[in-house]
Amino acid sequence: MVGNGMAGARLVSEVRARSADVRITVFGAEAWQPYNRVLLSNVLAGTSSPDQVRLLDPRWYADHGVTARLGVPVTAIDRDCRTVIAADGTREPYDVLVLATGSEPVVPPIPGAERATAFRTLDDCDRIREAAERAGGAVVVGGGLLGIEAARGLAGRGVPVTLLHLAGHLMERQLDAEAGLILRETLGGLGVDIRTGVTVSAVRERHVELSTGERMDADLVVLACGVRPVVGLARDAGLEVDRGVVVDDELRTDDPSIFAIGECAQHAGHVYGLVAPAWEQASVVADLVTGTDKEARYRGSRLVTRLKASSVELAAMGETHLTEDEAEIVRFSHRHKGTYRKLVIRDGRLVGAILLGETAAVGTLTQLFDRGGPLPFDRAGLLFPGLGGVPVADSPTRMPDAARVCQCNNVTKGQIRACWESGARDVEAVAAATRATTGCGGCRDAVEGIVGWLCEQEGVSA
Template sequence: MTEPGLIVIGSGPAGVGAAGAYRQRRPEAPVRVLTADDRHPYARPPLSKEFLRGETDDVGMHPEQWFDERAIEVILAAPVEHIDVARRIVTAGGEEYPYSALVLASGASPSPLPVPGGERALQLRSLDDADRLRAAATEARSAVVIGAGFIGCEAAASLASRGLSVTLVAPSEMPQQKRLGEAAGQRLLELVEATGARYVGGVEIATIEGNSVLLESGVTITADLILAATGITPNSGLADDIGVELQDGRIVVDAEMSTNVDGVYAAGDVARAFNTTAGRPLMVEHWQDAADQGEVAGASAAGDDDAKWSGVPGFWTTIGDATVKYHAWGDGFDRCRLVEHDGGFTVWYEADGATVGVLTYNADDDYDEGEELISAGKPAPVDMDADRGADSH
């Protein structure tokens, strides 16, 4: 058995962020990252974009030298079998690893398409998934992408750029309509269609048979490749097994990323974390926020009492050549207004008179200002009643 130190379960941005932050504060203690993945830590954002388009194979999160220089041991192909919180031992890949602090950064898994034949559809979460999808795209002439979240839109655009005839299908009339409103949904629809992909909205999938997607309307769409981008499910089973508090399937943590179990922290997609600026718990599934939470978890595990999660969640998404940026608390709005710019747009979101979100395309100043306004709880810098076409929720 090895010397106790920090054990991180998961090699995504939260896990690697935790390991790095802990190492900065504890230069001597062992730091180990355990992952069931057999690939060295990699970035997921390129998988639906540059990697899928065949423009790069380099998706490493950091060079291996980065881990070596920091004496962070990454143990691959080591699924966790058991956590003994009384003895502070993790059993993974048949080996026992003692810990003084444990960070659960186990992420999430793709939610299967809940229809007959749904298992036939490809998924996109891991690098192995991306390899399979890219290989299938090489041989395919047509594709159906199910689900118009940002991953679905990105993948549909990337497949279309490879010359495939792509149909993106989703229950909403426009991409992200429920989450972002009708005005934003219309603009996202235009960006998707500008890549050459076709959007079919307001439909439900009945079944998948062979290479055919059957809609509940009776329409059948046939394609060489079928991808389901239908959301994720947090990997919270390990936490549940050791008595960590869960809510909505996610691990409940405070602003320091501490759980209710002594010495156990959590961060990333698997966490329901308290944000000090928002003043309430949030559930986010963004790459940078997972990294930020991981750094807080690692710092807290190392004894840093000042580390707290306080940033405004946000991310960038690229649909074809268009980069869309979003900052928001992510728990709703009561009205929004779209403002057109030369070659772009901004959508401002308010709740109870305070800015709670901003979505931009070719409007970086608004994106930066939006983050400040959201953090300060100030109103949007536009007349929210001026545009009678704005959405209200």
Template sequence: MSTRIVVVGGGTAGVRLAQRLPVTLLGEEPHAPYNRVLLADVLAGRYEPEVIALPAPQEPVRRGVRAVRIDRAARVVECEDGTAVGYDRLVLATGSNPVLPPLRGLRGTRLPVGVHPFRTLDDCLELRAAVRPGVRAVVIGGGLLGVSAARALAALGAEVVLTQQGERLMERQLDAQSSALLREHVESLGVEVHTECRVSGLRQTDGAVTAVELADGFVLDAQVVVLACGVRPRVGLARDAGLEVRTGIVVDDELRTSDPYIHAIGDCAEHAGRVYGLAGPALEQADALADLLLAEATAPPVVGIRSAGAERVGTTDGALAGASAPCASVPTTAGPPAGPSAPRTSVPTTAEPEAPRPTYTGTRALTRLTLSGPVALDLAAFGDATPLPGDDVVQLTDATRRAYRKVVVRGDRLVGGVLLGDLAAVGTLARAWEGDEALPDDAPLLHLLTHDGGS
């Protein structure tokens, strides 16, 4: 591929694209690209950092290089180290930043000693170095990230308190009953859980955190505080370049931004009004964009209408060739030149019919998590597990095995579900949901929750 493709961001989405296409990949972190999903296992000491490295891309990653400006007119990315990289196509895979809550004691991005975000490998390694058996650690945020961090800190022997402002843990993915079972499991690991609990500030001594203050006046002693309050798409580079930004960088079904030479994928991208923030959609977007760019690179020229005495030749997508690429030419045959008074005639030329262009139409994201401990707990959640009036709900609970399974059916479609403790049916359920398939009329709904998913 002669097109110069530059990717900004060495996370899951950027590396996946670089595994499929020869690109220049600018990674801000000094480490080799890694699987962010496994950071909690590194924190817990289950894996060393090299174990979570992602497969190497086609071209070496330029590590420790931070892009600071996009010159769209010149099609150049300017980097903090003074270098500049030209592109024909630019792909923004800048990911997301951890949300820093508005607490007393937090000013700007400078954090007190002992306060840690939990987003990067460096965050993880700093936390692991700070925690030892008996250390009092408070995790702020009871979502997927906070639960994972609390479990990992407990595995290191810390005395962990998990605070959640909402009514239940992982409230975005789980219903009340499955969340209650999750809470029981987390507490069995030695984690103290507080829900409906708003943190208002941090206490410090000599620049180091000593306690977490709650809005009700209660104070939690803390030597380590982990901020797991969610993430926000990293859009500063795109916004400064004048690209359309809402919550994320706005892209269409070809993952193009408002500049036709620039794409965005992964946590920073907003497609059809949605920012996913999950690894599965990031991988699907990277694959969709790779298919699109490969299709454009190998597509035959599209020949326009040739008038006598003049020739117009186009390509399937001038944007892919870029300003520096030569224009393709297609030979044509023509009759004698027309005289000044002769009528101008148009002669259509033939071309192969265009194949449909690859597009991205969205992802149905399934969340999976394994919590290790004396007894491991697996959970999976997909779609909307909160039924509407008229929906059918199938729910099974096995108190002995601490297993819970629930699906919601709307009409003839599976619209959501939660499985906790027993994921034997998750494969078939996920396929039916992701494919938006009509459920068989003759299959009892209870079969959806059997070990074979009713197959």
């Protein structure tokens, strides 16, 4: 296994859960134990410690017979000898090789970019937090998910922060202009000054320069300009590479003994940058390499994006940019309250949605989007769950056991109920048994609600 991030660590644990006999060696470029990169914004904000976002206990490798070479990157693949060569000169043979090399930050080619800090790893978090302690002001470049989370985290630490974004509105890939505007106003109320439609031309010692010639003071500059798949190792080995390492439905590259998963993999033209697809891919590869299910195939993922910034509720899924000419659009907007809800419906099925502000409807809509089932006639009831006979999927009393509570780990209410009946009486115990809440963390409130409801029904203490 080359890569010990969220995809690589998940595959190692999935393989070991299926077989104790497969000899596993994992190389990780970072010296850290694998951690949940999705929750780095919590570490930056100070609401979580590095230990709290760790995916595997340090003793896990030894306890499960896994050889872990942490802080030892792989530098080459010898496909003829079926061997990987590490930076320390180690040559490790393989029968099956899995690439989970992830992504790297995009650094704009501007003068002084080396003075800025990317926001991608725990080491980046440490550098940003240390700089924030003495910074009189900070600039975050990039208004996507990571940029917003970084800016909100810094503002939560009391640092005056300005977010600069090239596009006309925030999160333009996931949100339409109106949702972007309301998100901007919400963040503004939380201490984040936002400038859109601007280009940074240089990073200087204590300021950044815009293409207009304007200067903005900044003791700390954080780059969140997107990521790109790390494919150099695969390309140098002669594997097919496009935007990512090209794989088929078995997640195999054009060398049948080499797989690729996670953010470095390109399947059916798509490179996924979210955790749920990576974990779905890990499950398929684990089934194939252990022989547990030789018919396992990956058919692509339906993406639900959740913003993980304190005091900001946002979920977006599917095709959010279709027009009235292309689809049925149902929309509700209340700028004063920071609320925006939009449904995109085609052929009677939900193909996209945006939920900003109070997101009680997210559970119901995620299920409808994920399953592609027909929608009820009362569209407005979908935006305002509980009205018009439309059930609230996030309410434990109305949620069917088949409802998927944790999208990242594919955990249903029924599985949580079974876990509770086996003795799990709090979220941590449920997480340990099912992995619910350990992805993006967006389902934690729902899991807490189910556990609390079950305890209340049975008259036991949570």
